Amino acid sequence: xxxxxxxxxxxxxxxxxxxxxxxxxxxxxxxxxxxxxxxxxxxxxxxxxxxxxxxxxxxxxxxxxxxxxxxxxxxxxxxxxxxxxxxxxxxxxxxxxxxxxxxxxxxxxxxxxxxxxxxxxxxxxxxxxxxxxxxxxxxxxxxxxxxxxxxxxxxxxxxxxxxxxxxxxxxxxxxxxxxxxxxxxxxxxxxxxxxxxxxxxxxxxxxxxxxxxxxxxxxxxxxxxxxxxxxxxxxxxxxxxxxxxxxxxxxxx
Amino acid sequence: xxxxxxxxxxxxxxxxxxxxxxxxxxxxxxxxxxxxxxxxxxxxxxxxxxxxxxxxxxxxxxxxxxxxxxxxxxxxxxxxxxxxxxxxxxxxxxxxxxxxxxxxxxxxxxxxxxxxxxxxxxxxxxxxxxxxxxxxxxxxxxxxxxxxxxxxxxxxxxxxxxxxxxxxxxxxxxxxxxxxxxxxxxxxxxxxxxxxxxxxxxxxxxxxxxxxxxxxxxxxxxxxxxxxxxxxxxxxxxxxxxxxxxxxxxxxx
Numbered sequence: 001x002x003x004x005x006x007x008x009x010x011x012x013x014x015x016x017x018x019x020x021x022x023x024x025x026x027x028x029x030x031x032x033x034x035x036x037x038x039x040x041x042x043x044x045x046x047x048x049x050x051x052x053x054x055x056x057x058x059x060x061x062x063x064x065x066x067x068x069x070x071x072x073x074x075x076x077x078x079x080x081x082x083x084x085x086x087x088x089x090x091x092x093x094x095x096x097x098x099x100x101x102x103x104x105x106x107x108x109x110x111x112x113x114x115x116x117x118x119x120x121x122x123x124x125x126x127x128x129x130x131x132x133x134x135x136x137x138x139x140x141x142x143x144x145x146x147x148x149x150x151x152x153x154x155x156x157x158x159x160x161x162x163x164x165x166x167x168x169x170x171x172x173x174x175x176x177x178x179x180x181x182x183x184x185x186x187x188x189x190x191x192x193x194x195x196x197x198x199x200x201x202x203x204x205x206x207x208x209x210x211x212x213x214x215x216x217x218x219x220x221x222x223x224x225x226x227x228x229x230x231x232x233x234x235x236x237x238x239x240x241x242x243x244x245x246x247x248x249x250x251x252x253x
Numbered sequence: 254x255x256x257x258x259x260x261x262x263x264x265x266x267x268x269x270x271x272x273x274x275x276x277x278x279x280x281x282x283x284x285x286x287x288x289x290x291x292x293x294x295x296x297x298x299x300x301x302x303x304x305x306x307x308x309x310x311x312x313x314x315x316x317x318x319x320x321x322x323x324x325x326x327x328x329x330x331x332x333x334x335x336x337x338x339x340x341x342x343x344x345x346x347x348x349x350x351x352x353x354x355x356x357x358x359x360x361x362x363x364x365x366x367x368x369x370x371x372x373x374x375x376x377x378x379x380x381x382x383x384x385x386x387x388x389x390x391x392x393x394x395x396x397x398x399x400x401x402x403x404x405x406x407x408x409x410x411x412x413x414x415x416x417x418x419x420x421x422x423x424x425x426x427x428x429x430x431x432x433x434x435x436x437x438x439x440x441x442x443x444x445x446x447x448x449x450x451x452x453x454x455x456x457x458x459x460x461x462x463x464x465x466x467x468x469x470x471x472x473x474x475x476x477x478x479x480x481x482x483x484x485x486x487x488x489x490x491x492x493x494x495x496x497x498x499x500x501x502x503x504x505x506x
Contacts (some may be wrong), residue, residue, distance in 0.1 A: 056460075076363075109494075180506060181505040185497065193336075194337065195338050206309045221500070241362075242489065246489040250436045252434040
């Protein structure tokens with residue numbers, strides 16, 4: 001009997017991203033791995049799902065304890081396809097990433113990486129999103145292994161509370177080693193969007209989304225704060241959007 | 254001095270959707286209106302943002318107290334464009350919809366309608382998403398006016414708590430009039446995805462996303478439950494994804 005955990009690996013930077021390849025390498029030491037990732041980068045796709053075109057997954061690699069599919073879908077689609085069609089059974093865990101760039105604070109709302117994780121959590125599957133605070137395609141992932149193994153092993157061994165998944169952000173590599181892991185809250189930071197306006201050859205305006213990240217949250221126990229101190233941030237995340245403290249306070253009659 | 258509120262109207266079914274036209278009609282009685290909506294339907298786009306191509310809004314209608322823009326962006330893009338570029342000042346409220354179809358319970362996570370609303374709330378702008386429990390393009394919106402006016406007026410007069418926006422779902426028309434408004438929680442319901450597998454002319458599998466909606470939540474104070482009783486559901490929604498009750502409980506050291 002095979003006692004190895006079944007691990008579904010996906011991401012939002014596409015099948016060729018170095019962050020995905022790194023996560024695959026780490027996970028192959030921990031269990032049987034099925035990769036389902038998008039052919040193209042899906043950054044900024046958030047929880048988008050494909051409803052107007054069909055999904056066409058292709059099995060591109062198959063070895064003992066390892067399969068790799070590439071798809072034309074979004075990160076959410078990939079998890080849906082995995083859990084309902086391609087895996088044959090419910091995976092023991094879904095891991096997503098390693099994202100090239102932060103998914104801390106408000107970035108989670110735009111994140112395909114975390115959408116995949118939430119999609120798993122909806123069905124009660126333990127799930128973790130990993131992101132590195134370095135958006136460069138050639139980002140250095142050489143310091144992440146031990147931390148990702150530690151967090152993943154703990155979740156495989158102990159599970160997660162019902163309806164909760166993890167948003168893990170890892171400081172970019174520096175001269176100083178990462179100091180440890182802190183479980184914290186999503187910082188109240190936001191993007192102050194500053195579109196860059198340009199004119200096309202016919203004089204019509206068009207706009208590139210830019211923006212400046214502003215963290216006005218001085219609390220010590222937020223993801224942004226501990227990342228700045230060279231700690232890994234772990235935020236327990238849920239998919240219930242209700243602001244429960246206001247359900248009994250708002251009145252319309 | 255113009256005391257009329259400035260109302261930004263958007264949706265995710267595209268600029269031609271009857272639900273949007275209905276919402277515009279209602280809002281023009283309440284204030285100055287700027288519409289920024291997508292040329293094509295954006296259902297299922299969730300909080301996707303456009304980062305690889307520029308946005309090209311076009312002003313297609315301009316009257317006293319009314320402007321209408323069509324864009325190539327997502328619902329989130331449209332709100333970003335409005336609040337930072339096209340409106341000249343921060344709107345007093347953002348309303349999104351009327352969506353053709355439910356955004357109750359887990360549907361909020363896939364919803365472009367609600368992404369637009371969350372995008373406004375991130376910047377502290379009061380915002381409401383309206384959805385009708387009828388996904389048909391020719392859905393009957395004739396019973397919604399008084400309720401949408403009532404909810405919008407209240408939010409214009411009193412504002413909303415910081416970081417909170419509203420997810421409003423309205424029962425489809427029936428012989429019995431809507432009974433009233435209930436402020437409730439997001440139901441713990443989910444889609445049991447059932448992909449339909451087909452073969453292309455070359456024998457390769459492809460999959461259409463289908464699925465069956467399952468509500469296993471028997472609590473009386475959820476959106477699904479009150480909608481079934483012919484009440485309008487109002488869920489106060491926040492963009493802080495933290496599962497606060499677990500921040501102090503999870504340990505990794």
